[in-house]
Amino acid sequence: PTSQQILGQLETHNIFLIPLDNERRWYRYHHLFADLLQQRLHQQQSDKVAELHSRASAWYEDNGLEIEAFHHAAAANDFERTERLIEGAGVPLHYRGAAVPVLHWLESLSTTVLDARPSLWVIYASALFFVGQHTAVEQKLQAAEAALRDAEEDDSTQDLVGRIASIRATLAVIQHDLETIIAQSRLALEYLRPDNLLFRAAAAYTLGVAYHLQGDRVAAGQSFTEVLSITESLEDSIYTMAAATNLGQLQAADNQLSLASKTYERVLQLAGDPPQLIACEAFLGLARIYYQWNDLDTAQQYGQQCAQLMQQQESIDTFASYGVFLARLGLSQGDVSGASAALHEAAAYIQQHNFMFRMPDVAAAQVITLLRQGNLAAAASLAEKQExxxxxxxxxxxxxxxxxxxxxxxxxxxxxxxxxxxxxxxxxxxxxxxxxxxxxxxxxxxxxxxxxxxxxxxxxxxxxxxxxxxxxxxxxxxxxxxxxxxxxxxxxxxxxxxxGQKIEKETYLPPAQSLTDPLTERELEILHLIDAGLKNKEIAEQLVISLNTVLYHIKNIYSKLGVNKRTQAIARAKELNVI
Missing domain, CATH: 1.25.40.10 (Tetratricopeptide repeat domain)
Known part of the structure; x- marks a missing residue:
């Protein structure tokens, strides 16, 4: 009997089958029955296990299910097939959401197996980088280089040298090590095969980042445009989105706000829904543009979308830039203390992670805030200190x-x-x-x-x-x-x-009249949420700000109201008709 006939008989008798769709075309066995069959197979026909995994892998690959095909190839210990499936059709599996299973398989391999196939060491390093385990990457790259010393030099080994250089350049971007970025990117482009589009795009991208950091915006733009050209034939390449985001930043810096907004919107289309983490910078770019256009509500919405993605990753660059945006938005709404709090948090974060490269942007916004507060001495000191x-x-x-x-x-x-x-x-x-x-x-x-x-x-x-x-x-x-x-x-x-009319109207509101130092708009918002019974963490989530910022505002509220407890703050605020 055929497989279809067997399935029909099993379904008719309701034996251990669970349908996976309404059309009853796809089924799975009950997990206990599946476990029993697996156990029987290993006991009675263990010599056929690898062959069956290989057949399953081939079937999955033929039907476009590459991750499942990879799992079965790995189970069959077919290293050549497994590696080919990881590499994919131009975009490796770990670039497409399968980094964890790829790493689990690589971790299971002996050093002897990895040394025999240096390309696996390179995949190992790339996958580690992709999941954020940056400190472990260099060791794998060195292992790949050691294994390559005994390999015959050909196009394949040269391409591996190029991949290693590309990964090193990407690591150097995180550290803002310009010399290493440029040297390794150029080495990568020299050694990579012309048809290795993904890694060539990565090298062109890192070179663009280096030029951007050097202030050579023309060269940076050329590199990012080259990335877009290279990745035209690659579906949903992360480098397409990264290069387009950087191009948007360059266009905005060239005062071409409409063009930049279209570029950022293209990134968001590529990022999907829900958006990938890389969309964070595009959301922030749009927030800054709509701020300049004085559409503050739209700017705030894009800023909140950036903040939501930012909470899922550790990006010091974005955190600092978002703090500056939040401060400018706060100042435009008269929330000087809120602006000060956002910048204080951004500066502390930069110092904590020793990422002083971004401090001038934050300090410049702090100077504007200090001047708005009338604190000339502190503003002068900070401007001089940061040059x-x-x-x-x-x-x-x-x-x-x-x-x-x-x-x-x-x-x-x-x-x-x-x-x-x-x-x-x-x-x-x-x-x-x-x-x-x-x-x-x-x-x-x-x-x-x-x-x-x-x-x-x-x-x-x-x-x-x-x-x-x-x-x-x-x-x-x-x-x-x-x-x-x-x-x-x-x-x-x-x-x-x-x-001006808005300020005039707010001047006649009764709450501010009874306080020497009136509550800001943000402090009033937090006070209302406290009155509604929300905890500090819930307030942070609702307002899309950090817990530290909430605590900073609450401290100011207590100081202005002359209290030291939530209940006292609510009572005092109601006395003064603040809420």
């Missing part, structure tokens, strides 16, 4: 030392123009215009602001102007009166007016 020229110029402006600000900004602008860094150039021009206005040179200030507006208009920038406050509103009014980009000036002034 942040733009921040130092802001401090000079706040101190009324416009001459020093102008002296500092002029060569800085020339440097950014020479590099072609459009984002930095625009920010400097805005600060120069404000400094000229404060210096009493209104004509030059208006002229320069007009140039800045012309640069910013194609990207639809709003917050970069509005965040500068009342002096910018005054300068925009003067610029509009002189007929320079009146429509754009009017659009920006309308945002100032709307935010």
């Amino acid at each position: 942040l020229p733009l921040s130092q110029a802001r401090v000079y402006l706040a101190q009324g030392d416009t001459s020093e600000a102008l002296i500092l900004l002029a060569p800085l602008r020339q440097e950014m123009e020479a590099k072609g860094w459009q984002d930095e150039r625009l920010q400097i021009m805005i600060l120069q215009a404000l400094a000229l206005q404060a210096h009493g040179d209104l004509d030059q200030a208006v002229q320069l602001l007009g140039e800045a507006l012309a640069l910013a208009a194609p990207g639809g920038f709003i917050r970069i102007f509005v965040d500068e406050g009342l002096p910018m509103a005054q300068l925009l009014s003067e610029t509009a009166v002189r007929g320079i980009m009146p429509d754009y000036c009017g659009q920006l002034l309308a945002v100032f007016a709307a935010e």
Whole structure:
């Protein structure tokens, strides 16, 4: 009888069969019966076990079930077939969600077996990297190199040398070791076979990251574009998403916000639903763009999606960048203490992980926050300590030392123009215009602001102007009166007016009147959640912020209300009509 006939008889008699679909085309045995059959097979026909696993592997592969095919090939101890299945059709299994079973199989192999097949050592290293066990990777790479010393040199062994170099370059990206990234990426591209698209894409990507870190945005863009070209024939390549994300960052830095938003949206389409972790940076990129467009609700939504993915991985880069975004969003909403808390947490995280490369971005946002709080001394000290020229110029402006600000900004602008860094150039021009206005040179200030507006208009920038406050509103009014980009000036002034009305309206709310130091919007939000009975961890989850940030806000609430317990805080807040 055929298998189908046997299945029909078993189903008719209801014997140990469990259907897997409504059409009753697929079945499995009851697990106890399956265990019994396996036991019988090993007892009575143990010599056929490997052959049956091989047949099962071939059937699964023919039917497109590669992970199942891998499991049976591994059970048959068919190393050649197992390795071929792991490698896949261009994209290895451990890149497609099967890293753990691949690692379990590799861990079961003896050193003798691995040494006989150096390619398995390389797969081992790659899979370890993919699951985040970075410290164990180098040992496997060295084992592969040792095994290769006795191997005959041919295209295959050269390709393995290229793979080893590519993995080392990727490791160096985590450590921001530029010299190693560049050297190993170039070595990889020299040795990898032309048809090894995945590893060639990886090497081109890491080279792009190195150029980006060096500040060579043109070369970085060329490398990331090359990655996209290489991966056209690869389905759902992680390097396609990584390169596109980096291209989006370069486009945003070039003030091409609309183009960058489309690039990020493409990444999200590739990342699927629910999105892969790599989508985290694309969500953050969109959050920053919508913030600049003054669509704060959409910006916050994208930021929350970034935060949700960020909690599932340890990315210091993203954590720091997200802290800066959160601070800017908080400042735009008047939540100065919330902004300060977000930046404090980001700075502590960077120091804890010794990732000082990202500290300048956080420190620059801290300077703006300190100036908003009126703490000039702390702002000046931080700007000097971190050697942040733009921040130092802001401090000079706040101190009324416009001459020093102008002296500092002029060569800085020339440097950014020479590099072609459009984002930095625009920010400097805005600060120069404000400094000229404060210096009493209104004509030059208006002229320069007009140039800045012309640069910013194609990207639809709003917050970069509005965040500068009342002096910018005054300068925009003067610029509009002189007929320079009146429509754009009017659009920006309308945002100032709307935010001014909002502030005025909030001034008359009763809660703030009874407190010397009023509660911020975020503190009020947390107070309401405490009143609703939520625990600190639940508050953090609902607001998509860390537990440390919640505790920071609660400490401020207690201080402002003069209490030291939750129940006292609620009672005092109700007395003051705060809630």
